[in-house]
Amino acid sequence: MMWRIWTGAPSLQRRLSLGLAVGVTAMWLAAAIAAGLVIREELDEAYDSALQETAQRLLPLAVLDIVERSAGAGGRRVTPIGEHKEFLTYLVRDSKGRILMQSHDAVPADFPDTPAHGFRTTKTHRIYGEKAVSGTIIMEVAETLAHRREAAIEAAGTLFLPLLGLVPASLFGVWWFVRVSIRPIRSFRGAIEARGEGDLSPIADGGLPAEIEPIADAVNRLMERLRRALEAERSFTANSAHELRTPIAAALAHTQRLIAVSKDEAVRERGRHIEAGLTRLSSLSEKLMQLARAEGAGLIAEAEQDLTTVLEHLVEEFRRAEPENARLRLVTNGRLVSHMDADAFAILLRNLIENALKHGEPKGMIEIEVPSDNVVRVVNGGVVVGPDELKRLRGRFERGATRAKGAGLGLAIAQAIAAGSGAELTLSSPAAGREDGFEAVLWLPE
Amino acid sequence: MRVLLVEDDRLLGDAVHEHIADEGHAIDWVETIADAEAAIHSTPYDLLLLDLMLPDGPGLGLLRRLRSGGDVTPVIILTARDQISDRIAGLNSGADDYLVKPFNLSELSARLAAVSRRYAGNPNPLVTLGDIEFDLAGRSVYRRGRPVEVTAREWALLEGLLQHPGTLLSKTQLEERLYPFGAEVESNTIEVHISRLRKKLGHEAIETVRGMGYRLKR
Numbered sequence: 048m049m050w051r052i053w054t055g056a057p058s059l060q061r062r063l064s065l066g067l068a069v070g071v072t073a074m075w076l077a078a079a080i081a082a083g084l085v086i087r088e089e090l091d092e093a094y095d096s097a098l099q100e101t102a103q104r105l106l107p108l109a110v111l112d113i114v115e116r117s118a119g120a121g122g123r124r125v126t127p128i129g130e131h132k133e134f135l136t137y138l139v140r141d142s143k144g145r146i147l148m149q150s151h152d153a154v155p156a157d158f159p160d161t162p163a164h165g166f167r168t169t170k171t172h173r174i175y176g177e178k179a180v181s182g183t184i185i186m187e188v189a190e191t192l193a194h195r196r197e198a199a200i201e202a203a204g205t206l207f208l209p210l211l212g213l214v215p216a217s218l219f220g221v222w223w224f225v226r227v228s229i230r231p232i233r234s235f236r237g238a239i240e241a242r243g244e245g246d247l248s249p250i251a252d253g254g255l256p257a258e259i260e261p262i263a264d265a266v267n268r269l270m271e272r273l274r275r276a277l278e279a280e281r282s283f284t285a286n287s288a289h290e291l292r293t294p295i296a297a298a299l300a301h302t303q304r305l306i307a308v309s310k311d312e313a314v315r316e317r318g319r320h321i322e323a324g325l326t327r328l329s330s331l332s333e334k335l336m337q338l339a340r341a342e343g344a345g346l347i348a349e350a351e352q353d354l355t356t357v358l359e360h361l362v363e364e365f366r367r368a369e370p371e372n373a374r375l376r377l378v379t380n381g382r383l384v385s386h387m388d389a390d391a392f393a394i395l396l397r398n399l400i401e402n403a404l405k406h407g408e409p410k411g412m413i414e415i416e417v418p419s420d421n422v423v424r425v426v427n428g429g430v431v432v433g434p435d436e437l438k439r440l441r442g443r444f445e446r447g448a449t450r451a452k453g454a455g456l457g458l459a460i461a462q463a464i465a466a467g468s469g470a471e472l473t474l475s476s477p478a479a480g481r482e483d484g485f486e487a488v489l490w491l492p493e
Numbered sequence: 494m495r496v497l498l499v500e501d502d503r504l505l506g507d508a509v510h511e512h513i514a515d516e517g518h519a520i521d522w523v524e525t526i527a528d529a530e531a532a533i534h535s536t537p538y539d540l541l542l543l544d545l546m547l548p549d550g551p552g553l554g555l556l557r558r559l560r561s562g563g564d565v566t567p568v569i570i571l572t573a574r575d576q577i578s579d580r581i582a583g584l585n586s587g588a589d590d591y592l593v594k595p596f597n598l599s600e601l602s603a604r605l606a607a608v609s610r611r612y613a614g615n616p617n618p619l620v621t622l623g624d625i626e627f628d629l630a631g632r633s634v635y636r637r638g639r640p641v642e643v644t645a646r647e648w649a650l651l652e653g654l655l656q657h658p659g660t661l662l663s664k665t666q667l668e669e670r671l672y673p674f675g676a677e678v679e680s681n682t683i684e685v686h687i688s689r690l691r692k693k694l695g696h697e698a699i700e701t702v703r704g705m706g707y708r709l710k711r
Contacts (some may be wrong), residue, residue, distance in 0.1 A: 222601045292573035293502045296595035300508030303598045307515070333575065357577055364580075391578035 063225040068218040083203040102177040102188040109139045110179045137188045231255045247274040249350045281345045299325045334456040337394050341460050346391045346468035352384035381420040385491040387468045395464045398457040399487045403427035421491040428484040432476035494539035495670045496517040499529045512598045517649030520675045525549045541568040558569050560587035567612045613656040654709045663706035
């Protein structure tokens with residue numbers, strides 16, 4: 048398609064603007080040309096009629112004049128009454144072609160050698176001949192074709208000249224009108240484009256043209272179906288988490304009972320190995336579940352919510368879980384009101400905080416700060432992480448040059464959730480405002 | 494204390510039941526909401542351990558019914574749902590704490606003790622009465638700075654008395670805290686435990702109000 052060659056994808060606006068403008072201009076030109084042809088035809092008729100009329104009126108006078116002079120030898124040139132340019136010239140000849148009389152501007156060479164009755168056209172002139180006295184005297188009146196052409200061109204000019212202004216005006220008018228008409232479509236497109244991957248809430252389709260509205264409805268229905276499917280997947284994940292956690296919990300509890308009741312040190316030692324294995328299994332399964340969640344849907348909530356409560360709750364949970372987690376310090380100077388899903392936010396922050404606890408300098412404080420609205424900073428002290436390693440840290444199963452235990456999934460999960468929810472996560476080392484340490488900053492989507 | 498465990502997973506329930514009983518508490522174990530409601534209506538419990546996904550409905554429903562009925566028994570939720578929104582919903586429904594599965598049994602004990610201390614109005618785990626010092630978190634007793642060995646049963650009994658120092662607890666109340674349903678209780682068990690504790694802590698530590706019950710001397 049021609050449009051595709053021009054633009055890659057056909058733009059409705061370009062297509063309509065060009066199509067309408069070219070169409071209107073072409074019609075206009077065609078109408079002007081037709082009008083020009085008709086005018087020329089009519090002008091010819093009028094001029095021919097004037098030529099004929101002139102000949103028929105002049106002939107009797109010429110005959111009278113010739114007869115009165117008793118046909119003297121040689122032609123006679125009519126004395127002009129005041130100098131003027133003649134549009135019509137005439138020649139009066141006898142049947143043999145001898146000139147009896149001529150108008151003052153007449154050039155005999157312009158006339159055919161033998162006079163004839165009726166209309167004739169030479170290369171340069173239109174001629175009408177009229178006979179009198181039984182055909183012995185013939186008067187021919189000639190008019191230059193150039194004169195006629197000039198008249199036709201002038202008439203055509205008055206038809207075409209306004210087009211020079213009107214065509215660009217109509218081009219602009221069409222372009223403007225099309226642009227205004229498809230504005231709702233553009234804003235609908237903008238609304239779709241502006242969404243994060245995880246946002247599946249219906250799009251408002253205010254003011255869409257009737258032709259597009261069904262498409263918008265279909266898009267919204269599709270999103271709704273997708274949302275439900277992903278919701279089902281999410282609840283499946285949650286359920287499998289439940290299914291997996293309970294048996295692990297049971298195995299862990301029984302192992303701990305075994306350690307508690309056994310009198311045999313070797314058995315207790317074995318028990319502690321199993322306990323450690325189960326703990327690792329449980330944290331790995333938790334991370335895998337989080338990763339599945341992060342790459343699924345449901346990262347965006349339909350309604351805005353205050354995530355400050357979630358953050359406070361999370362920090363409280365960390366502090367309670369282990370006494371050493373008293374290293375966490377939470378400072379909030381801004382609000383966290385976002386469309387990001389509370390659970391996704393909690394998983395993301397949990398991973399950032401776990402990361403800081405695990406890899407930060409031992410016993411150093413971990414600052415969790417909300418410096419301004421919708422920004423969360425997690426900062427810990429410790430050795431500087433190089434730029435190459437920073438890049439690698441975002442990858443899955445990557446670990447820094449640390450011996451701390453962990454599946455190495457934390458930052459990958461945080462990254463996936465940030466990307467899927469339209470949030471932005473930056474990692475930097477050293478932390479801003481200090482010479483060492485590691486900093487993760489999260490910008491929440493509105 | 495007397496604890497009701499509502500957990501439908503047999504293996505996990507078994508281990509938790511054994512662990513809590515081993516610490517000297519009386520623990521009843523039910524697997525459904527219906528059985529839990531029946532137990533709560535017939536016995537006063539000091540604490541509820543509540544699983545959220547039960548065969549006959551969500552545990553939160555039971556919790557909400559209890560709270561709207563004015564029941565203030567401390568509740569710790571045991572949940573496999575790791576989403577923070579589930580946990581916040583649990584707390585907002587009236588739970589005092591929650592533990593995400595899998596959990597350490599020692600952490601369970603710590604949470605149990607912390608919640609019952611808060612409930613008794615004294616979150617400080619160290620209680621001093623006269624020359625006796627109780628460490629509720631460490632489950633240990635000191636008399637004049639020296640550690641005193643007490644058995645799990647004796648500790649459970651002390652804990653009950655410590656929760657309401659100065660308040661009388663009847664023999665039946667103490668038995669209820671120590672022995673679950675169906676346990677064989679000898680008629681003089683409480684008296685035996687009390688007399689052993691007096692030997693260890695000094696005769697005047699526990700006061701007997703004849704025909705009414707026992708209380709810790711302030």
